[in-house]
Every structure is written in structure tokens, then in C-alpha cells.
Amino acid sequence: MHRSLNQSSLEESRIRRSARTVCEFEEYFSCDEILMLSERTPVVVSKEVSRLGFLDPSSDEENLKKNTKLELPLWLAKHLYNMYCVDIQLPEAFSSYSVNVMRADSSIVDLKRLQPNYYQVGRQLMALLPAEAQQISDLLVTTYKGRFRKIFDCAQNADIKETDKVTSSFDNEERAMFFEGQKVQLDLQRWRDRSQRNKINTADLVVNHRKRKREALRETNSSTA
Amino acid sequence: MTSLADQGLSLVKEILRCPDYLQPMREDALRNIFEEMRALNEANQKDVRLISAADSERSDGAPDVHVVLYVRHQLLLRLRRCIMAYLDGRLKVIREFRWAFGPVLTKDLKANMTDGEQKWFIDYSASLGRYMSSIGETGVDLLQHSKPPKSLYVEVRVLEDYGDFETEDGQVVVLAKNSTHFLERSQCEKLIRQGVLEHVVT
Numbered sequence: 571m572h573r574s575l576n577q578s579s580l581e582e583s584r585i586r587r588s589a590r591t592v593c594e595f596e597e598y599f600s601c602d603e604i605l606m607l608s609e610r611t612p613v614v615v616s617k618e619v620s621r622l623g624f625l626d627p628s629s630d631e632e633n634l635k636k637n638t639k640l641e642l643p644l645w646l647a648k649h650l651y652n653m654y655c656v657d658i659q660l661p662e663a664f665s666s667y668s669v670n671v672m673r674a675d676s677s678i679v680d681l682k683r684l685q686p687n688y689y690q691v692g693r694q695l696m697a698l699l700p701a702e703a704q705q706i707s708d709l710l711v712t713t714y715k716g717r718f719r720k721i722f723d724c725a726q727n728a729d730i731k732e733t734d735k736v737t738s739s740f741d742n743e744e745r746a747m748f749f750e751g752q753k754v755q756l757d758l759q760r761w762r763d764r765s766q767r768n769k770i771n772t773a774d775l776v777v778n779h780r781k782r783k784r785e786a787l788r789e790t791n792s793s794t795a
Numbered sequence: 796m797t798s799l800a801d802q803g804l805s806l807v808k809e810i811l812r813c814p815d816y817l818q819p820m821r822e823d824a825l826r827n828i829f830e831e832m833r834a835l836n837e838a839n840q841k842d843v844r845l846i847s848a849a850d851s852e853r854s855d856g857a858p859d860v861h862v863v864l865y866v867r868h869q870l871l872l873r874l875r876r877c878i879m880a881y882l883d884g885r886l887k888v889i890r891e892f893r894w895a896f897g898p899v900l901t902k903d904l905k906a907n908m909t910d911g912e913q914k915w916f917i918d919y920s921a922s923l924g925r926y927m928s929s930i931g932e933t934g935v936d937l938l939q940h941s942k943p944p945k946s947l948y949v950e951v952r953v954l955e956d957y958g959d960f961e962t963e964d965g966q967v968v969v970l971a972k973n974s975t976h977f978l979e980r981s982q983c984e985k986l987i988r989q990g991v992l993e994h995v996v997t
Contacts, residue, residue: 773895
């Protein structure tokens with residue numbers, strides 16, 4: 571509905587959108603960003619496109635028909651959207667059903683299953699869909715507010731052995747935040763312990779490498795025995 | 796073609812899975828991706844020729860291939876980005892090797908590095924050395940003094956047989972496994988970082 575009929579505003583929105591496509595490359599080499607842009611996004615084809623039939627695995631046709639529903643990686647959906655070939659739909663995680671769930675209690679939602687890069691994808695969608703931007707932004711804030719306390723609490727107090735269990739429902743950014751908090755907590759503990767404070771430690775990389783080597787040795791020994 | 800750069804994505808996922816360990820280079824996957832990219836490029840070249848031929852004849856009969864051209868081009872760019880991120884991720888791990896293991900790598904560390912990466916490691920080592928010697932008048936060893944020193948000498952226990960170690964004043968100390976020594980802090984800090992010695996604190 572935001573694609574207005576008159577030409578000048580169409581032009582304007584195109585300029586605005588292409589400006590956004592440029593800022594996509596905040597970090598060209600970032601593996602996290604590549605992963606985030608590969609998340610599936612539902613789209614509806616808005617005009618018949620010749621010879622793009624290979625995008626739709628359920629049909630053998632050469633052309634992509636109008637009104638076909640597809641799930642494309644976000645990066646491709648974005649480019650096709652800029653070519654006025656598809657309309658981007660809101661993924662399940664941002665639907666009105668999810669809005670209600672998040673409002674009720676977002677801390678129990680399994681974000682990892684729903685949308686592993688929830689906040690980042692949300693921000694991308696905000697840029698792509700100006701009409702829904704406000705709604706998505708409110709939703710992101712609501713979700714974050716409801717979940718932050720739990721993440722904070724877990725990072726400070728959860729047993730290190732339970733890390734996997736605790737973080738299993740976190741989105742990737744939340745997980746990074748959790749580990750940051752946990753690291754600070756451990757550093758503080760180490761600092762409080764007077765005897766450990768001035769100790770020179772072996773580099774983590776070396777320690778991990780040793781462990782791997784020992785594992786490998788044990789495996790070869792057990793296989794020969 | 797329907798895979799939509801999934802192979803590139805699997806390389807990127809591998810980097811994310813083990814951020815501090817170097818896996819063997821995935822030569823096969825890379826070769827497949829290059830093959831895919833070549834196919835995409837050829838398809839694009841063919842279509843471009845088609846369009847320019849139709850343009851010169853001024854006929855409207857040419858099929859509308861602009862979108863498919865664009866999509867293939869974006870696929871190419873995407874694959875390139877995945878490969879670049881993969882190689883960059885590997886180099887980051889190798890760079891950490893320099894800081895943790897020192898300038899000389901053992902055989903098992905080198906095993907998963909390609910020739911190019913080994914050369915990169917040597918170059919990196921050399922330029923790090925040049926940089927460290929260029930600071931101040933006498934140069935600064937950045938690997939030294941990771942923590943503020945509290946004492947001149949530290950007590951260390953040897954974790955693995957290292958052999959003779961010559962201190963700066965010319966004394967030779969034999970670092971045999973499980974022996975303890977009282978050494979000058981500045982001289983043994985690197986060996987502690989590399990896991991040869993353990994700092995004993997009381």
C-alpha cells in the first residue's frame with residue numbers, strides 16, 4: 571500500500587531503498603551477517619517473471635507465475651523486492667499472532683527455533699517494509715524488554731555446566747550477550763581470588779589445542795587396542 | 796542452480812562452528828562452487844549476447860531476461876562473499892596462532908594449512924616483528940607483560956620436556972618435565988603462554 575501510484579514518490583522510494591541496500595554491507599566479511607541474510611523469508615511474486623521458474627522447487631515451469639508463494643533467503647528476497655518482482659510478507663515470528671504471544675510473556679518463547687536471528691532480521695524487515703516498520707519496532711522492543719532480565723540473570727547466576735540448556739532458546743545476538751556477561755562474571759571471580767590474580771596463564775588457544783590432541787591420541791589408542 | 800548459494804553458506808557455517816580451530820581446507824567444496832560460478836557466468840554471457848543481438852535488430856521478440864540476469868549476478872556476488880568470508884575466517888585463526896604459539900609452528904598445526912596460508916603466516920610474523928622493533932628506540936615486545944608485573948622473578952613448573960634454555964645472563968637451564976625453576980619473569984612469560992611452563996602461585 572506504500573507503493574503509491576504517482577511516479578515521483580515511486581522514484582523517491584526507490585532512491586531511499588537503494589540507499590538501504592548499500593548499508594547492507596556493514597561488514598562484508600562477517601560470517602554472522604551472511605548467516606542472517608540467508609534466513610528464509612516468505613514472499614509473494616507480484617508479476618510474472620520470465621525464466622525464473624527455478625526458484626520455485628514445486629513446479630517445473632520455466633517462468634515464475636504471478637501470485638506464487640515462495641520462501642527465499644532474505645538477501646535474494648531483498649534484491650527481487652528492489653526489482654519490483656516480489657512482495658515481502660511478514661515471517662511467522664513477526665505475525666500478529668506472535669505479537670500477542672510476545673506481549674503476554676516473551677521470555678518463554680523459543681527464539682532459536684522461531685527465528686534464530688530475530689532482532690537482526692527484524693531490523694532488515696523494518697528497512698524493507700516502511701508501512702510495517704513501526705509495528706515491528708514496537709514488537710522488537712517488547713520482546714527485548716521481556717527477555718533481557720532473564721538473559722542478564724542467567725549470565726550472572728547460571729551454573730556453567732548448564733550453559734547449553736540455558737542458551738538453547740536464545741537468539742544469536744542474545745547468546746553473544748549472554749557469553750559476554752558470563753565472561754565478565756568469571757573474570758571478576760578470578761580477580762577476587764588473590765592467588766589467581768597475578769598468575770600468568772597459558773593462552774586459551776594452546777589449552778584447547780592440547781585438549782584436542784589428547785582426545786585424538788586417546789581415540790587412536792582405543793582403536794588400536 | 797536451485798541451491799541458492801547453499802554450498803557457500805556451509806563453508807561459512809564451518810567457520811562459525813569452530814572459531815578457534817583450523818579445519819582442513821575444503822578444497823572439494825571450493826571447486827564445486829567455482830564450477831557453479833562458471834556455469835552462472837556462462838549463462839549470463841549467453842543472455843547478454845541474446846539481448847544485444849535483439850537490440851541491434853530492433854525487434855521486440857527478445858524474451859525479458861533482465862531479472863534473471865540480475866538474479867544470477869547477485870548469486871555470483873553472494874558466492875563470492877561466502878568464499879571471501881570463509882578464507883578471511885581461516886586467516887583470523889592463523890593470526891591467533893602467531894600470538895599464542897609464537898613464530899614457529901609445530902607440524903600438527905601446519906597440517907591443516909595450505910601453502911598459501913603458511914606463506915601468509917611467515918609474512919605476518921615478519922611484519923609483526925618489524926612493527927615491534929620500530930616502536931621507540933629499542934623496540935617493544937608486545938607479547939611480553941600481558942599483566943602488570945608484581946615481582947622480578949617467578950616460580951615456574953615445567954609441563955613438558957623443552958631442553959636447554961639459555962637465559963640472558965648466559966646461564967643454561969635444563970627444562971625437564973616436572974622440575975621447578977625460579978626464573979626472571981620477562982624471560983619465561985612467552986613459554987608460559989605457549990604452555991611449556993606453568994606459573995606456580997602460592
